[in-house]
Amino acid sequence: MTREQMPARRGLAPLDERLQEPERRCAERLRELRARTGLSSEDLAERLSGDGIRVDRTRLSKFLNGREVPRREIAARLHALAAECEGVDVNAEEVAATRALMYAAACVRSPLQAREFELATAREDLDRHRAEAVQELADLQRDLHDERKRRQDAEDALEDLALHSREEVRALTEERDTALDRIAQLEDQIRQAGAVLRLRDRDTETLDRITRATDAELAVWESGGTGDLAGICASVAYLRDADEDAAADRIIEQIALGHPVGDIVRLANEFRSLGRFHDSVKIEHSLVRLRKPVDLFHWFAGESRWSKERVRLLESMTVVAPVEHLARLHKACTDHGNGDLDFDLLSSIVERPRAVPEGTGDEWVEDLRRSVDVTKQVLTEGAVAGPAQQEVSAAGSAPVDR
Structure with a gap:
């Protein structure tokens, strides 16, 4: 044009x-x-x-x-x-x-918007540094492969000393020893580069959480609300009533990703108290679908077994969370010896029911599937909760056949 x-x-x-x-x-x-x-x-x-x-x-x-x-x-x-x-x-x-x-x-x-720009710039810098760390690690691994080949070539040539003069043997020995020293250096550099890359990934995860929290605050501020529970509820309600569902969903998802689990549960209760059951369920589903299972495990472990929030969130997880998340929560229960939570999780999967696929190649998905089968059998036979928990816990900690 x-x-x-x-x-x-x-x-x-x-x-x-x-x-x-x-x-x-x-x-x-x-x-x-x-x-x-x-x-x-x-x-x-x-x-x-x-x-x-x-x-x-x-x-x-x-x-x-x-x-x-x-x-x-x-x-x-x-x-x-x-x-x-x-x-x-x-x-x-x-x-x-x-x-x-x-x-x-x-x-x-607007200091709040300035923070958004600063976090985005920091994320771009982190991404650039991470890409550099990945490239450095790849270069080191390539150099290590070359040095190992050089060492092997020297050792192969030294196997038949009769074919070489004394000077050739000395040169080959020096080449082999130099390659061995270089291999040791490269292996150490690779370990350090791997550690740096893992730290970069953790920095990125931390920055992403902060960015999501900032984005949620911005979305609430733009809709005229405050950042407390009442303000967030008012902002979401305003957007829903204005048929701006995408903006309301964005606030809910950003809060589910960027705020502590306990705060999100309290927000779900606030929605429920206002009669906004759709948004209460929406934020619970966003929480169990988007957050790391380890975050949820620590919250579950700190709650009373019979609290309504714990029961409701566990049911939500059973319904909408990816199977891999259920498997990781099962793993956390097994690692930390939390038999009550593990049994409640497995029972909830059986009662819904939720299919756990076979042959995924994921060790803990396979372990979850076997534990669900044991729980189903126990519940069908009408066994009491105490022995059932012990049997399921033992199944969950059993080694996976490969």
Whole structure:
């Protein structure tokens, strides 16, 4: 689409003179991008919305007049629309420059949004460092393979000393010993590189949790709520009533991923007390589907066996959690000797029922399947809970046949 073909639009009002310089520069960049898209305010707002982010004409006006800073994702979407309308590829450097202007404006106007930018930048740095660590590990492993081959070649040549002169034997021996020293060095470097890579992965997991919590706070703030339980419930209710289900679901999933399990359970109770049973179930299902089983195990272990929250969450896990998560929770019960939780988990799987597939190749899925079969037999025969738990626990700790 050429500029002559672009639809006519009303001009934007002059920027407020009271804007600080970072806000003014950000607004000017956004206005430039809006002009490049050639879209009306209604069309542009609609194209920028999605994945739980709402942009209407009023909010777009605030972006373009410097009264509000867009979410970080908006920069990439704006540049993609401009490139599409102009028939060119997206320029990554231009996107980065726009994000830098948005971050500078956020530092002035919105500390919460500034944190979003900082975390995203930190994640990009972590991803880059992790990629470098992966490449370094691959290079070291390749060098180790070459050195081992060099050592083996030298040892093969030394097997028949009669074919070599004394000087050749000395040279081959030195080559072999040098290769052995180099192998020892490379093996040590590989161990260290592996440890660094594992630490990078942990850093990434930690940063992801913080980012999700920040994203949830931003979503609540954008809908006019506060970050406490009542504010989150009010924000979700507001979005549901406005038919903004994607935005409401985004808040729920980000909270399920980024907040402590106990806080999420309390939020589910708050939804239930307000009569919003759909959202109560939604956040419980998101929790057991998205969180690591070890996080759930520690919460389950600290709760009374007969608490309503524990029973309800265990039922939710049985219904919607991936089988691998059920297997890992079973493993945690076995490792920590929590027979009560293990028996309740297995009984819940039997009662639903939930099929555990065979032949997955996963050791703990196979162990879970065998333990479920034992539990089914025990419950069918009407055995008492105490002996049943002991039998299931013994089955869960038995070695897996390979």
